[in-house]
Amino acid sequence: MLPLPRRLIAEGVGTTLLLSTVVGSGIMAETLSGGNVALALLANAVATGCILVVLITALGPVSGAHFNPAVSLAFLLRREIKPAHAITYIGVQIIASIIGVVLAHLMFDLPALQISTHIRTGPGQWLSEGVxxxxxxxxxxxxxxxxxxxxxxxxGLFITAAYWFTASTSFANPAVTVARSLTDTFAGIAPASAPAFIIAQIVGAISAAFVAGIIFKGAE
Structure with missing residues (x-):
């Protein structure tokens, strides 16, 4: 296992680039789509899926390429990461997510930090985030x-698909949810909507860790 500082740098860089892509591609898509929301969502989904393939391929061997507190939590539950390391990973992921949003805003000459006004709520969206x-x-x-x-x-393929088959457009990541509450662009979520999303994401991750232990037992 590589030294923790190297792993944390990889997590930070990867998460920053992920959020820059999610938010930046959303801004570009909304700007160029001429009001066609379906086209904007398609562009946003493809860009996100592509960057995930790139980042996980390049940084996975260094940090595991979690980029997501829900993923770190799952590995913690499976005892594949130490509690102290998991906490540190999650802290870096949240900070790096916010940095990624700021970078996206600055690249498009927007205010560095914003408060989202995009309400995303209701049982369907909460269930979507759990799924x-x-x-x-x-x-x-x-x-x-x-x-x-x-x-x-x-x-990459799962997230691209989940942008389309979930009512919430698949945040699936507590750090991403926190960061996207700080952008009032295409990818944003109002701060008041974020806690329910995060709870659903955590429940989904815990459930998946349990189910995976049954389905894939002995397959490693």
């Missing part, structure tokens, strides 16, 4: 068990 986080964590754990080299593609 998205469950699917993401299950795919990661299953992929590591049966096809480790395919994990970057599995994650």
């Amino acid at each position: 998205a986080a469950f699917g993401l964590v299950l795919i990661i754990l299953g992929g590591l068990a049966v096809a480790p080299r395919a994990v970057p593609w599995l994650v």
Whole structure:
């Protein structure tokens, strides 16, 4: 296992680039789509899926490429990461997510930090976030068990699909949710809507860790 500082730098850089892509591609998509929300969402989803493949391929061997407190929590529950390291990972992920949002804003000459006004709420969206986080964590754990080299593609493709099959457009990440509350652009979520999303994501991740332990037992 590589030294913790190197892993944290990888997590920070990866999470920053992920959020810059999520928010930046949303801004670009909304600007160029001429009001066509479906086209904007497609561009946002493809960009996010692509960057996940790239980042996980490049940084996975260094830090595990969690970029997501829900993923770190799942590995903690499986005792594959120490509690202190998991806490540190999550702290870095949250800070780096906010930095990524700021970078996206600055690249498009927008105010560095904003408060989102995009309300995302209701049982359907909460359920969607639980399903998205469950699917993401299950795919990661299953992929590591049966096809480790395919994990970057599995994650990228799952998130691209989940942008479309979930009512919430698949945040599936507590750090991303916090950071996206600080952008009033296409990717934003109002701060009041964020806690329910985060709770649903955590429940989904815990459920996936449990189910993966049953499905993939002995497959590693």
